[in-house]
Amino acid sequence: xxxxxxxxxxxxxxxxxxxxxxxxxxxxxxxxxxxxxxxxxxxxxxxxxxxxxxxxxxxxxxxxxxxxxxxxxxxxxxxxxxxxxxxxxxxxxxxxxxxxxxxxxxxxxxxxxxxxxxxxxxxxxxxxxxxxxxxxxxxxxxxxxxxxxxxxxxxxxxxxxxxxxxxxxxxxxxx
Amino acid sequence: xxxxxxxxxxxxxxxxxxxxxxxxxxxxxxxxxxxxxxxxxxxxxxxxxxxxxxxxxxxxxxxxxxxxxxxxxxxxxxxxxxxxxxxxxxxxxxxxxxxxxxxxxxxxxxxxxxxxxxxxxxxxxxxxxxxxxxxxxxxxxxxxxxxxxxxxxxxxxxxxxxxxxxxxxxxxxxxxxxxxxxxxxxxxxxxxxxxxxxxxxxxxxxxxxxxxxxxxxxxxxxxxxxxxxxxxxxxxxxxxxxxxxxxxxxxxxxxxxxxxxxxxxxxxxxxxxxxxxxxxxxxxxxxxxxxxxxxxxxxxxxxxxxxxxxxxxxxxxxxxxxxxxxxxxxxxxxxxxxxxxxxxxxxxxxxxxxxxxxxxxxxxxxxxxxxxxxxxxxxxxxxxxxxxxxxxxxxxxxxxxxxxxxxxxxxxxxxxxxxxxxxxxxxxxxxxxxxxxxxxxxxxxxxxxxxxxxxxxxxxxxxxxxxxxxxxxxxxxxxxxxxxxxxxxxxxxxxxxxxxxxxxxxxxxxxxxxxxxxxxxxxxxxxxxxxxxxxxxxxxxxxxxxxxxxxxxxxxxxxxxxxxxxxxxxxxxxxxxxxxxxxxxxxxxxxxxxxxxxxxxxxxxxxxxxxxxxxxxxxxxxxxxxxxxxxxxxxxxxxxxxxxxxxxxxxxxxxxxxxxxx
Numbered sequence: 001x002x003x004x005x006x007x008x009x010x011x012x013x014x015x016x017x018x019x020x021x022x023x024x025x026x027x028x029x030x031x032x033x034x035x036x037x038x039x040x041x042x043x044x045x046x047x048x049x050x051x052x053x054x055x056x057x058x059x060x061x062x063x064x065x066x067x068x069x070x071x072x073x074x075x076x077x078x079x080x081x082x083x084x085x086x087x088x089x090x091x092x093x094x095x096x097x098x099x100x101x102x103x104x105x106x107x108x109x110x111x112x113x114x115x116x117x118x119x120x121x122x123x124x125x126x127x128x129x130x131x132x133x134x135x136x137x138x139x140x141x142x143x144x145x146x147x148x149x150x151x152x153x154x155x156x157x158x159x160x161x162x163x164x165x166x167x168x169x170x171x172x173x174x175x
Numbered sequence: 176x177x178x179x180x181x182x183x184x185x186x187x188x189x190x191x192x193x194x195x196x197x198x199x200x201x202x203x204x205x206x207x208x209x210x211x212x213x214x215x216x217x218x219x220x221x222x223x224x225x226x227x228x229x230x231x232x233x234x235x236x237x238x239x240x241x242x243x244x245x246x247x248x249x250x251x252x253x254x255x256x257x258x259x260x261x262x263x264x265x266x267x268x269x270x271x272x273x274x275x276x277x278x279x280x281x282x283x284x285x286x287x288x289x290x291x292x293x294x295x296x297x298x299x300x301x302x303x304x305x306x307x308x309x310x311x312x313x314x315x316x317x318x319x320x321x322x323x324x325x326x327x328x329x330x331x332x333x334x335x336x337x338x339x340x341x342x343x344x345x346x347x348x349x350x351x352x353x354x355x356x357x358x359x360x361x362x363x364x365x366x367x368x369x370x371x372x373x374x375x376x377x378x379x380x381x382x383x384x385x386x387x388x389x390x391x392x393x394x395x396x397x398x399x400x401x402x403x404x405x406x407x408x409x410x411x412x413x414x415x416x417x418x419x420x421x422x423x424x425x426x427x428x429x430x431x432x433x434x435x436x437x438x439x440x441x442x443x444x445x446x447x448x449x450x451x452x453x454x455x456x457x458x459x460x461x462x463x464x465x466x467x468x469x470x471x472x473x474x475x476x477x478x479x480x481x482x483x484x485x486x487x488x489x490x491x492x493x494x495x496x497x498x499x500x501x502x503x504x505x506x507x508x509x510x511x512x513x514x515x516x517x518x519x520x521x522x523x524x525x526x527x528x529x530x531x532x533x534x535x536x537x538x539x540x541x542x543x544x545x546x547x548x549x550x551x552x553x554x555x556x557x558x559x560x561x562x563x564x565x566x567x568x569x570x571x572x573x574x575x576x577x578x579x580x581x582x583x584x585x586x587x588x589x590x591x592x593x594x595x596x597x598x599x600x601x602x603x604x605x606x607x608x609x610x611x612x613x614x615x616x617x618x619x620x621x622x623x624x625x626x627x628x629x630x631x632x633x634x635x636x637x638x639x640x641x642x643x644x645x646x647x648x649x650x651x652x653x654x655x656x657x658x659x660x661x662x663x664x665x666x667x668x669x670x671x672x673x674x675x676x677x678x679x680x681x682x683x684x685x686x687x688x689x690x691x692x693x694x695x696x697x698x699x700x701x702x703x704x705x706x707x708x709x710x711x712x713x714x715x716x717x718x719x720x721x722x723x724x725x726x727x728x729x730x731x732x733x734x735x736x737x738x739x740x741x742x743x744x745x746x747x748x749x750x751x752x753x754x755x756x757x758x759x760x761x762x763x764x765x766x767x768x769x770x771x772x773x774x775x776x777x778x779x780x781x782x783x784x785x786x787x788x789x790x791x792x793x794x795x796x797x798x799x800x801x802x803x804x805x806x807x808x809x810x811x812x813x814x815x816x817x818x819x820x821x822x823x824x825x826x827x828x829x830x831x832x833x834x835x836x837x
Contacts, residue, residue, distance in 0.1 A: 001766070003773055003782060003783045005782075008780055008781055008782055011779070011780055012780055015778070060318075061319070062322075064318060064319070064320045067422075067423070068422045068423075068456075069421070069422050069423060069424050070421060070422050143318040146316075146318055147317060147318045147320070147423070148423065148424065149377060149424060
């Protein structure tokens with residue numbers, strides 16, 4: 001039977017979207033559990049940020065085998081920035097890397113992000129998303145910095161919390 | 176006057192004439208070693224999980240000691256701390272207490288019984304240690320690149336002093352156990368190398384800084400061990416000549432050579448020269464690396480220090496080390512995996528029996544096993560780690576002589592044949608091909624060193640001839656032939672049956688068999704789909720890609736190379752990427768069309784792949800002749816791929832196990 005490309009691509013696309021959807025929803029289900037276990041005194045944002053740190057620590061470990069200094073500092077930073085953007089894309093975002101204004105600066109720009117929609121669905125503040133992503137990336141960079149002996153930092157430059165427009169993070173060497 | 180432990184005269188050994196430089200004595204410290212051969216310390220996971228030496232470990236070493244014909248024979252490196260942070264392998268021998276000395280003495284005695292020089296190695300595994308603990312230790316807490324290793328705890332100055340003392344105490348125990356030469360392991364990611372490398376040592380105190388600072392711990396260990404060993408026991412160190420860690424800002428080659436000079440200044444009596452770490456992204460010792468690839472590092476080392484230089488690393492045959500020793504570019508030929516594959520390898524060289532050597536095929540299965548907490552085994556040597564089991568290693572002659580018909584002269588059949596013949600059976604090997612080797616005739620044509628696999632067949636053929644096996648090549652075994660010969664036993668080693676594509680278009684002219692492609696009997700088009708993502712499919716895909724074909728692999732296994740050990744599999748993954756081979760795992764061919772094939776993933780997604788040719792590499796067991804043999808009431812064994820298609824190792828091991836049972 002001949003292949004109907006439209007049908008097959010549609011099938012893959014639907015599977016991808018439902019998988020990404022499930023990733024987001026699973027996160028918010030666990031967020032509820034974690035906040036409940038943390039007790040009334042705990043702030044939900046603190047719980048979410050702690051989760052971001054734990055995720056970042058684990059994801060950072062998986063970054064290390066890919067880190068490579070053979071192309072020098074610039075090449076290394078580009079590999080790292082692309083890995084961070086790639087992570088965002090895997091989670092349903094649409095992120096790209098651009099050079100920043102100054103040498104050694106790279107901008108990770110995300111123009112589409114489904115996370116605010118999921119946050120809304122589960123009654124979580126949308127503002128939390130950008131803060132959590134920033135914290136997760138910062139934690140990833142802790143191990144990478146130590147591993148490569150290069151102090152690195154990442155800062156949130158711009159966040160459109162409602163999922164429209166653009167979220168921008170700047171990756172650079174920490175002085 | 177240097178001390179000689181055992182007198183050896185090689186004048187009657189033919190190999191000493193062919194390779195004169197290998198059989199010349201050499202002075203190391205105040206010790207005279209009769210030849211230039213060394214079995215290098217190799218972990219084997221054969222000791223108890225409490226660190227005590229076992230019978231298996233002793234007999235393993237005894238055979239290697241016989242093999243070095245008077246040379247250096249080193250037992251595996253011992254860990255030295257009770258907390259087991261320095262233990263890198265579950266079956267690693269320990270020396271953190273005097274209670275281990277009697278067991279260690281058994282190994283020293285076994286080596287001495289073979290009139291060889293007994294070597295003791297001190298090995299704290301550093302950042303690749305703590306196999307039974309929660310944290311390993313190191314100069315700095317640098318995160319692990321590989322998840323299989325434990326998190327690193329940064330050592331305090333007191334910790335460092337304690338580790339230095341542990342080396343000294345363990346060395347004393349080695350001396351008490353009767354060892355003649357001492358070695359400190361400072362390579363591949365073990366603790367001493369962690370101190371030396373700029374990648375893992377970021378300390379600001381006297382144990383860090385420049386290369387001289389980073390060598391401080393090594394120097395303290397060398398000097399402490401020298402003191403406890405006294406003037407008659409030489410102390411050497413294994414050091415990286417190139418760490419191959421430039422991607423993570425490890426030492427430069429110049430810094431490595433500086434570390435050699437500092438070790439010499441500290442009193443080291445020799446240096447064992449190595450390349451690479453376990454975390455290096457470059458392959459060092461796998462089959463795809465040419466023989467002698469790293470020998471230039473020994474020459475470089477000799478240009479920087481005046482003490483003897485030893486080296487292993489893809490020096491599997493005696494010619495090159497003999498030449499380099501003669502040229503003054505190397506002093507001692509270290510052997511590791513080659514003596515796992517054949518413990519008597521250098522002895523056979525000395526005795527002029529090189530054709531009887533079972534050569535290592537550099538598959539790294541031995542390493543893969545160690546990292547997965549399994550006892551040592553060898554892909555090609557079924558006896559490895561079974562030396563202590565007399566009935567397995569040296570089976571008795573058969574109680575009853577049988578006429579044995581072996582169908583198939585591939586690695587399984589040949590292995591079985593010579594073992595059975597050696598035990599007194601009358602063995603006849605049949606094969607419809609007019610050459611021995613079975614499907615290895617084709618498999619050896621795959622690139623990246625697979626031609627080395629053929630050494631297995633060369634060895635087996637010689638052993639068959641010496642054991643008196645009768646060959647009937649070019650003879651296809653049929654039911655009639657079996658009825659006519661009526662042997663007592665039939666061993667079916669016929670190799671696999673190649674699968675068919677059970678789908679529309681499965682009888683297409685564009686479908687060809689892997690063996691025909693690999694032998695060059697059948698040509699292929701410019702675009703090829705290889706059906707099957709196990710090792711044969713990968714080998715074929717790489718072979719075709721090297722011929723300039725555009726290759727796609729479609730296979731049912733969840734990952735390509737599922738049947739290749741992880742220590743080699745990563746090489747194939749890189750080569751497939753480099754050669755532009757597209758791989759679709761976890762899917763099947765649903766249809767063969769005029770344009771190519773339609774693939775279907777496990778979850779039902781379908782897509783077309785254009786191709787001119789489809790090569791079938793998937794295999795199934797060979798059931799032919801089984802019923803005939805059984806109906807005649809003849810004893811029957813099925814081995815190798817005929818039983819279940821697997822790999823060369825399984826064929827050899829099957830053959831051996833049945834050969835000693837008949």
